[in-house]
Amino acid sequence: DTAVSQTPKYLVTQMGNDKSIKCEQNLGHDTMYWYKQDSKKFLKIMFSYNNKELIINETVPNRFSPKSPDKAHLNLHINSLELGDSAVYFCASSWAGGIYEQYFGPGTRLTVT
Amino acid sequence: DQQVKQNSPSLSVQEGRISILNCDYTNSMFDYFLWYKKYPAEGPTFLISISSIKDKNEDGRFTVFLNKSAKHLSLHIVPSQPGDSAVYFCAATVFQGAQKLVFGQGTRLTINP
Numbered sequence: 001d002t003a004v005s006q007t008p009k010y011l012v013t014q015m016g017n018d019k020s021i022k023c024e025q026n027l028g029h030d031t032m033y034w035y036k037q038d039s040k041k042f043l044k045i046m047f048s049y050n051n052k053e054l055i056i057n058e059t060v061p062n063r064f065s066p067k068s069p070d071k072a073h074l075n076l077h078i079n080s081l082e083l084g085d086s087a088v089y090f091c092a093s094s095w096a097g098g099i100y101e102q103y104f105g106p107g108t109r110l111t112v113t
Numbered sequence: 114d115q116q117v118k119q120n121s122p123s124l125s126v127q128e129g130r131i132s133i134l135n136c137d138y139t140n141s142m143f144d145y146f147l148w149y150k151k152y153p154a155e156g157p158t159f160l161i162s163i164s165s166i167k168d169k170n171e172d173g174r175f176t177v178f179l180n181k182s183a184k185h186l187s188l189h190i191v192p193s194q195p196g197d198s199a200v201y202f203c204a205a206t207v208f209q210g211a212q213k214l215v216f217g218q219g220t221r222l223t224i225n226p
Contacts, residue, residue, distance in 0.1 A: 004156070030214070043157070043202065044214040055211040086167075090156050098206055099145045099164075104156030 003027050004105040012111045013081060021059040021108045023091030031055075032074035033102065034066060043090070049074050051095050071080045075113050081112045117205050118142045119217035127225055131188040136203030139184065141175050143205040147214070148177060149198045160201075162189070182213050193224045 004025045013019050025032060034046040035054075045103040048056035049068040063079045078085060088109050119138045126132045136146075144165040149157035163170040163177045163186070170177050176189045190197055203217040 041200075041218050045213055047217075048213070048218070050210055056213055077217070092156070094212060096212075099162075099206060099212060100149065100160035101215065102212070104149075104158070106154065106156050 002095035002106075004091060004093055004103050006089075006105040006108050007106060009106065010109050010111075012113065014113055015052045015083050016081060017112050018063070018077070018079045019081060019110070021089055021091075021110070022051070023076070023105055024039070025072055025091075025093040025105075027093055027103060029095055029103070030071050030100055031094050031096040032068065032071070034074065034076050035090040035092060035104075037088040037090060039087070047074075047076075080112075082111075086110055086112045095098075115218075116143075117203055117215050117217040119220045120217070121205055121220050123221040123223070125223045125225060126193050129192045129193060132188075132193045132197065132222055133190070134188040134190075134201050134203075134219055134222065136186045136188075136208060137184060137203050138186075138192070140207075141184070142207045143215075145202045145206050145208070146177070146186050146199060147206070148175075149202040149216075150171060151219070156213075157202055190222075193222075195224050195226060197205075198222060198224045 031050045033048045051070045065077045068074045088107045091102040094100045094102040104113045147162040148160040149158040179186045200219045202219045204214040
């Protein structure tokens with residue numbers, strides 16, 4: 001009964017491939033997020049969805065495309081993977097309409113070779 | 114342009130003593146600050162927060178202090194316990210229709226028995 005789950009936990013792939021990371025939350029939250037933690041350990045927001053609608057879209061290459069089939073799921077698809085995409089990707093969720101704590105998933109470590 | 118900075122990458126404290134983690138920010142628009150704790154191979158978990166209208170918030174062993182004029186906040190843990198060993202992230206946000214957290218790069222706290 002994990003609150004925010006991500007699959008896979010580890011992903012190793014070659015440059016140029018397309019891959020997806022899945023995220024699911026069972027907290028009933030209506031807002032979900034994707035964060036990237038790079039090699040310098042900075043956690044930076046990439047996207048946020050509220051009730052399946054994109055509300056935050058940071059300066060992220062358009063090779064990254066989030067998809068929210070319903071408010072409990074937010075998937076991240078990455079096209080034409082590059083070496084610089086290697087990072088840990090965290091999904092998170094929270095309530096909307098104010099400042100609420102965000103609940104994070106365990107992360108997906110993506111390694112592009 | 115790192116708006117939230119944690120200048121100490123690591124801190125080592127004796128068990129039972131006080132741990133003080135520091136965080137500085139540059140954006141005067143931030144009106145809410147949060148601390149997250151992260152264990153290896155897990156996602157960050159919320160610890161404590163403070164609104165910009167307050168200068169102190171306390172929750173058990175954890176106290177966060179905010180000095181708005183200095184754009185500085187600190188997290189005090191007393192007494193420190195071995196289970197507190199983790200990476201601590203400071204985060205700041207201003208709610209503008211969506212909650213966008215800006216994180217510092219983290220401080221690794223080690224509690225020595």
